[in-house]
Amino acid sequence: MSLYCTKLFRIQNPLLSLIQITSFSLPLIRASTLTTRASLSSQSNMVKAIRVHQLGGPQVLKWEDVEIGEPKEGEVRVKNKAIGINFIDVYFRKGVYKAPSLPFTPGMEAVGVVTAVGAGLTGRQVGDLVAYAGQPMGSYAEEQILPANKVVPVPPSIDPVIAASVMLKGMTAQFLLRRCFKVEPGHTILVHAAAGGVGSLLCQWGNALGATVIGTVSSKEKAGQAKEDGCHHTIIYTEDDFVTRVNEITSGNGVDVVYDSVGKDTFEGSLACLKLRGYMVSFGQSSGSPDPIPLSAIATKSLFLTRPTLMQYVVTRDELLEAAGELFANVASGVLKVRVNHTYPLSEAAKAHEDLEGRKTSGSAVLIP
Numbered sequence: 001m002s003l004y005c006t007k008l009f010r011i012q013n014p015l016l017s018l019i020q021i022t023s024f025s026l027p028l029i030r031a032s033t034l035t036t037r038a039s040l041s042s043q044s045n046m047v048k049a050i051r052v053h054q055l056g057g058p059q060v061l062k063w064e065d066v067e068i069g070e071p072k073e074g075e076v077r078v079k080n081k082a083i084g085i086n087f088i089d090v091y092f093r094k095g096v097y098k099a100p101s102l103p104f105t106p107g108m109e110a111v112g113v114v115t116a117v118g119a120g121l122t123g124r125q126v127g128d129l130v131a132y133a134g135q136p137m138g139s140y141a142e143e144q145i146l147p148a149n150k151v152v153p154v155p156p157s158i159d160p161v162i163a164a165s166v167m168l169k170g171m172t173a174q175f176l177l178r179r180c181f182k183v184e185p186g187h188t189i190l191v192h193a194a195a196g197g198v199g200s201l202l203c204q205w206g207n208a209l210g211a212t213v214i215g216t217v218s219s220k221e222k223a224g225q226a227k228e229d230g231c232h233h234t235i236i237y238t239e240d241d242f243v244t245r246v247n248e249i250t251s252g253n254g255v256d257v258v259y260d261s262v263g264k265d266t267f268e269g270s271l272a273c274l275k276l277r278g279y280m281v282s283f284g285q286s287s288g289s290p291d292p293i294p295l296s297a298i299a300t301k302s303l304f305l306t307r308p309t310l311m312q313y314v315v316t317r318d319e320l321l322e323a324a325g326e327l328f329a330n331v332a333s334g335v336l337k338v339r340v341n342h343t344y345p346l347s348e349a350a351k352a353h354e355d356l357e358g359r360k361t362s363g364s365a366v367l368i369p
């Protein structure tokens, strides 16, 4: 199923609206806590979720009943409406990144409705539509318990499925383009996997910031999508040598920054594409971890090298609200068109993983409970 969402509603100043929603909900009234307790007692503690008992291929994702507790102080219980699928879920399933324990429920992004709040909690109430991305892991579930300070309100103008498919990937694009290396008009940027979930947003946002965008993709079809998303130049890196092509496109000057999420297959080529004092932003490893390099590899052009993760850019509540606010504002105003190109029932998460790893997906993929 393909759902190409542009602006849903245009609001005058979406960022302001988000902040208003956020601060409005802070002084919460006691009545909602009472409602919460009432609704909590009628809720079952058994929900369906995807569980991983042993690391491995997509087949280790099992559809099971799990017990979830009641929200404690500082926590909310959320009934998920849509769950974003991210490549990081594959890393945890395979053991590239270590989950704290086995078995575990994967997933780091979802949007849902608050169905209960922990005792004494202010700032969230039953019925709030909220989004979260990052820790704690466990969003591949019908319902989950979350720390209240990790969820943000979803502006009414944004559809929950869109929000769930853009929260983690969009905040990643936000910190990469706006904080890690600050993209400005006149810059030339190289985005690998330009038709992917994060890639699609990097291209659109980079273009809107005034950069010349070069994107690599594995097929003609994906190149078409990347063009629509604002790539000025596309390179099919499975057919053409991307270093040679970037050299031609930039007349030998190189690019200001490479956003490299592919890793092993592209890392060294990416360094070769950079101009003097360029920025190598290695933020993923879809093809495997890059091989180690000697310091001298970045010394020849005085390059900057960083390996950033979203979690370290949304550490404080203010950082989280700022990243989510800027993202939702750009979605609401139509700067970012969110491509929800694939939806799967939550119970079929294994199929979704198969497609993501098999490079069959483009844009975002979501699970629907």
Ligand SMILES: NC(=O)c1ccc[n+]([C@@H]2O[C@H](COP(=O)([O-])OP(=O)(O)OC[C@H]3O[C@@H](n4cnc5c(N)ncnc54)[C@H](OP(=O)(O)O)[C@@H]3O)[C@@H](O)[C@H]2O)c1
Binding pocket: 085, 086, 087, 088, 168, 169, 172, 193, 194, 195, 196, 197, 198, 199, 216, 217, 218, 219, 222, 261, 262, 265, 283, 284, 285, 286, 287, 288, 308, 309, 310, 311, 356, 357, 358, 359, 360, 361, 362, 363
């Ligand atoms: N550092 C962070 O905080 C952070 C946050 C979010 C995401 N990420 C990283 O960003 C990357 C993109 O994440 P995403 O969820 O949006 O996934 P995605 O880009 O939608 O999917 C991965 C894409 O990578 C490309 N790819 C190249 N070689 C591949 C290979 N050997 N196997 C599989 N795919 C390969 C494919 O595009 P082509 O077919 O066009 O080659 C594939 O569609 C991931 O590496 C992820 O870990 C990092």
